Amino acid sequence: MAWTVTTESPGAGAAVSLDTVSREWVTRLSCSGAERDAAVAELHELLLHAARFEIGRRRTAFPHLGGADLDDLAWQSADDALMSILRRLGDFRGDSQFTTWARKFAIVEAGVKVRRHAWRGREIPLPPAFWPAVTDAAPSPQQHAEARDLLLALQEEVGRLAARQREVVVAIVLNDVPIDVLAERLNTTRGALYKSLHDARRKLRTALAARGLGIEWGEQP
Amino acid sequence: MTGNVPDDVRMLAERLTSPEGPELSCEECFDLLDVYVERELAGAEAGEAMPAMRAHLGGCSACRDDHDSLLALLRKGSGA
Numbered sequence: 001m002a003w004t005v006t007t008e009s010p011g012a013g014a015a016v017s018l019d020t021v022s023r024e025w026v027t028r029l030s031c032s033g034a035e036r037d038a039a040v041a042e043l044h045e046l047l048l049h050a051a052r053f054e055i056g057r058r059r060t061a062f063p064h065l066g067g068a069d070l071d072d073l074a075w076q077s078a079d080d081a082l083m084s085i086l087r088r089l090g091d092f093r094g095d096s097q098f099t100t101w102a103r104k105f106a107i108v109e110a111g112v113k114v115r116r117h118a119w120r121g122r123e124i125p126l127p128p129a130f131w132p133a134v135t136d137a138a139p140s141p142q143q144h145a146e147a148r149d150l151l152l153a154l155q156e157e158v159g160r161l162a163a164r165q166r167e168v169v170v171a172i173v174l175n176d177v178p179i180d181v182l183a184e185r186l187n188t189t190r191g192a193l194y195k196s197l198h199d200a201r202r203k204l205r206t207a208l209a210a211r212g213l214g215i216e217w218g219e220q221p
Numbered sequence: 222m223t224g225n226v227p228d229d230v231r232m233l234a235e236r237l238t239s240p241e242g243p244e245l246s247c248e249e250c251f252d253l254l255d256v257y258v259e260r261e262l263a264g265a266e267a268g269e270a271m272p273a274m275r276a277h278l279g280g281c282s283a284c285r286d287d288h289d290s291l292l293a294l295l296r297k298g299s300g301a
Contacts, residue, residue: 053297054290096255100295104254107290111283132229147226150234158237172282173236179247179283191247194281198244201280205238 022098029089044082046099050106051077058114073113081105115178124185125175126167131155150213157207165200168193244276250284258292 018026028039051074059070084105092101131151158169171177172193179197183190226234245253257274260267268275278285 050294053294057290057293096259100255100259100291103294104251104258104287104291107294108251108287111287111290115283132227132233143226147230150226151230154234154237169237179281190283194247198280201238201240205241208234208238 018094019097022092022094025098025102026089026092029086040082040086043085043102044078046102047078047081047085047106048074050103051075051081051110054107054110055114058111058118073117074110077110077113078106081109084109112180115181116184119178119181124171124177124182126170131174150208153208153211153213154204157204160207161200161203165196165203168196169200172197240276240280242276243273244280245273247277247281247284250274250277250281251287254284254288254291258288258295261292262295 025039025043028035029043030036052071055070055074055077081102085102092098158166161169168182171182172179179193180190183193186193253271253274257267257271260270278288
């Protein structure tokens with residue numbers, strides 16, 4: 001069997017050879033019987049380690065949960081990641097090591113579960129929680145005026161966005177609601193919401209430029 | 222003009238208007254995340270080679286969290 005697969009990205013049309021370890025993983029997971037069972041068990045162990053690592057990084061998000069609850073979350077993440085990987089094994093093209101490809105499933109599963117857990121039972125705030133005030137401590141009257149004008153323009157232009165775009169901008173950008181939490185509440189996908197956010201940002205850039213307030217971040221030190 | 226405004230206002234404006242230019246979707250970001258992180262670990266300029274990926278990571282905090290965790294995990298060593 002030729003262990004060469006074709007990939008469109010990042011090297012469009014390029015043939016990528018699987019490294020020895022990745023090839024072994026794919027072979028064992030693709031067969032049947034005891035060998036496959038052993039490979040699945042090893043893969044689950046790898047995923048559980050990754051999920052525990054991710055949850056350990058985010059545990060401050062839920063101080064009310066004990067160690068057993070957190071480990072249960074890690075197990076759920078590893079289980080779900082394993083199912084996704086086995087379902088998508090044919091998608092693995094060898095652009096990276098198999099273990100890196102597999103671990104990202106566990107990291108993302110655990111990250112989503114952590115964020116959703118942290119927001120469970122909390123309402124999504126609709127009004128902006130934070131519009132910074134322009135204080136008198138601005139270094140100069142000119143800077144104070146420019147900040148006031150920019151802030152006012154931002155508030156007005158956010159208010160002019162289409163309802164869904166405004167909802168997404170306020171929740172994600174102004175109120176720091178995780179995008180996958182908002183997607184779950186709105187019964188949509190993370191990708192669809194990000195598209196709305198991307199379009200809203202483009203509208204805001206255009207609107208600010210039309211007001212002579214084009215964003216030129218290169219001015220920053 | 223934004224170079225003259227206080228940092229908190231400037232940062233808010235940046236979060237509301239950037240990234241600029243082509244960027245990936247969350248699904249495309251997931252598909253390429255392993256490749257991007259391995260390039261970073263190899264010391265390559267992953268962002269230069271994959272600018273749309275870099276742009277997305279700059280604008281999507283959830284994908285950036287996933288990226289940071291995978292990178293940290295691999296840097297730490299798998300242990301598995």
